[in-house]
Amino acid sequence: MKKYIFLIIISFIFTYCLPVYSATMVNPFFAISSDLEYQEIKENLNDNNHMYFQWGRLARNNEGIIQFTDKMYFGISPYDNRTEYGFPTKIAEGEHFEYIVQPGDSLFSISRKFEVPHFLIAEYNELGDSNLISAGSSLKIPKTEPDLRNKDDYKKGFPNGKALFSIYFDAEQYKDNKNAAIEFLNMDYHSWDKYIIQPIVNTVDKYKFDGVVLDFEAFRDSFNTNYYSVSKRTGLKEKYNNFIRKLKDALGDKLLVVIVHPTNVGGYFDGYDIAEIEKISDYIILMAYDYRYLQKYTSKDNVPAQLHGKVKTIESSYNNQPYVQPLWKVEEAVEELLKIVKNPDNIILGISIVGMEWVKYKKSVGGKDYFYYELYRPELTSIEMVNSKEEYLDKPAIYRKIVSSNNISVEKRKELIKNGDVPVEIEYHFETPESLYIKYYNIVKNHNLSGLTVWRLGKGSSRVWNGLLDMFPNDENGNENSGKNLQHKELTKEEAIAVILKVNKKFTILRFFLESLTTI
Structure with missing residues (x-):
């Protein structure tokens, strides 16, 4: 109990009382139903907090080719089942067309027919009850466009913050025995460029993103399957390196961030050449959870x-x-990663709330x-x-x-x-602000990592987000890169107690707890 109280006190000290040392990043993922929570926490953001907008994905199309898409709600083929990762949609100003409801139609079937979200059709036609449409009646079908209001709001409020376009993909095994990762990694350079790289770069440029996050999951260096030849199902790690190089070259001066799995899992996903990815990319996110x-x-x-x-x-x-991100596994994952990478300041620790x-x-x-x-x-x-x-x-x-x-x-x-x-x-x-502090503050600080990235807005709470965003104070000069290559001072228990006893009287309520620590 005393140990626990001490950790909470130290959390309070570092959050509110200690001298400022660095501008360590805490970067939220903006993905599914993130709007309301973003509005709740944005006043606590600053230019050191980058934002990852997970609004794109790779998916298999009807021709069997892996391609990039940012279409939300509607899949590009029967194989595309992660349609939540696309641009949010809003009604475009001006044009619409009329549709006469046919027998057997529902708002959902009409929505699928024209690939306009059902709730936008209901809103545009002022339908209080979507079940009230009837055959022969007329519906206005609006044109839609990507809803970038939250991204634009973030960039307006934090002009030095980075708005990155995050793209999801995983090594899905399809019912026809094909594997998504093997299909993707064996595409030739021309196909990569046509179906994936140029569409990504065009999207980044069109909507003024500052870079790309590759959330490509469950990759292996080889897969045990007789469906593919040995040359196609092995050596995949180097093939992924080649793709990352091509994408980085195409992005130019835009940032490239690559997510990797931890290595401290039995049968871990070994399709990530971490040492080489560090050389190619600007940052690596270590997804140390699940x-x-x-x-x-x-x-x-x-x-x-x-x-x-x-x-x-x-x-x-x-x-x-049963725990998603137990302390001992997170510590171990970071320590193993640091045996591979050269610069810990290239690493951002991925966490889940x-x-x-x-x-x-x-x-x-x-x-x-x-x-x-x-x-x-x-x-x-x-x-x-x-x-x-x-x-x-x-x-x-x-x-x-x-x-x-x-x-x-x-x-x-x-x-x-x-x-x-x-x-x-x-x-x-x-998680609570206290558990997150206990788990992550010293790991990030002691290993000189660049910070945390957090999955995700829409699943947290104001209390936890405020704790996360207050965990690492900004540097005095507001330098966004000052989190790199900094030496952090660790306080002893006695130094921490001395600091907190010197602060404003509003903190004196903690003296009772501090006195109880003298025998720890």
């Missing part, structure tokens, strides 16, 4: 077949790790009860509002709330019941 691995029911367990594949337990053990809601279900089969867990990802704000005691878990450095069956509200129980299975307990794992 460390969960959980035991699931199998046919070897004496349970009904309906439970096969369900999570058996979320208790932490050697074979079961998405909360975890583990629901324990009871399934009754043949008069016997069985239990399993399902994972949901609510907004952090809703977790903070849950009326249950916060418990700090020291080893993973995360907070937990447990809601017993008797305390699950009627509304929540109705929301969670599925196929007759009843929720009997809810366990939340989530």
Whole structure:
């Protein structure tokens, strides 16, 4: 308990009381439903906080070619299933055309037909109830355009901040046995340029982005599949290097940031030549989260077949790790990466503030009860509002709330019941300003990393964002690059106590806690 109090006090000291040392970056991802949270936190942003707008993706088109697209809501083919990563859309001024509703039409089918979001059609036609359209009636179908208001607002408020265009892609295995990464990495230079590189560069230039983030996930140096020849399914790491070089050359003086997976995971994604990527790119983001691995029911367990594949337990053990970004794994990931890279100031540590809601279900089969867990990802704000005691878990450095069956509200129980299975307990794992500080301040500071990047706006809370954005003070000169190659001073416990006792009287309420630390 005393150790915990001490860490919280030190967090308070560094956030509000200590001399200013650096302008370490805290860069949010702006992606899905991020608008409202951006408006809530933007007054705490500054020119040192870059913003990553994840509004593009690579996808397989109808000809089987991997291409770039920024189309939101509507896929470019049946293989394109990540349509959330596209430009937000708004109604363009002026033109529209009339459509006569046909028998069997719905607002959703009309939306798909013309690739105009259904909610924009409803808004344009002032439809209070989208189910009220009828055959023979006339609908105005508006033209649409990318909605760049939040990006433009960010650049207006923070002219020295960098607005980067983030592009998502992963090594998806398609139903026809083709693999997205293998298809992409075996494209020739002309095809890369035609379908991916030039469309990306054109988008960056057209909408005045300051650079590109490559969020290309789950890459391997080789894949074990008989569908492809050995030459196509191996040596993929160098092929990715070649693509990054081509893109960087095409971007010119624009920034290029590349996301990589950590190496401290069993069977990790080894398709990233980190040493070479450091030479080519401006920054590397180490995505040091999603460390969960959980035991699931199998046919070897004496349970009904309906439970096969369900999570058996979320208790932490050697074979079961339920936490997204436990402290020891994050530290280990950074230490392993720093054995490879030459300049730690080229590294930005990727973190997640998405909360975890583990629901324990009871399934009754043949008069016997069985239990399993399902994972949901609510907004952090809703977790903070849950009326249950916060418990700090020291080893993973995360907070937990447990809601017993008797305390699950009627509304929540109705929301969670599925196929007759009843929720009997809810366990939340989530970050707070304190846990984030304990976990990340010293890692970034001690290793001279350039800062943090945070997934994502729309899943956090004002409390957590304010804590993150206040974690690293700005340098006195406001130099955006001053986070690089700086030496940070570490305070001893005694020095920290001395500093806080010298500050304004409004902090004297902490003296009681400080006195309790003398025996730590």
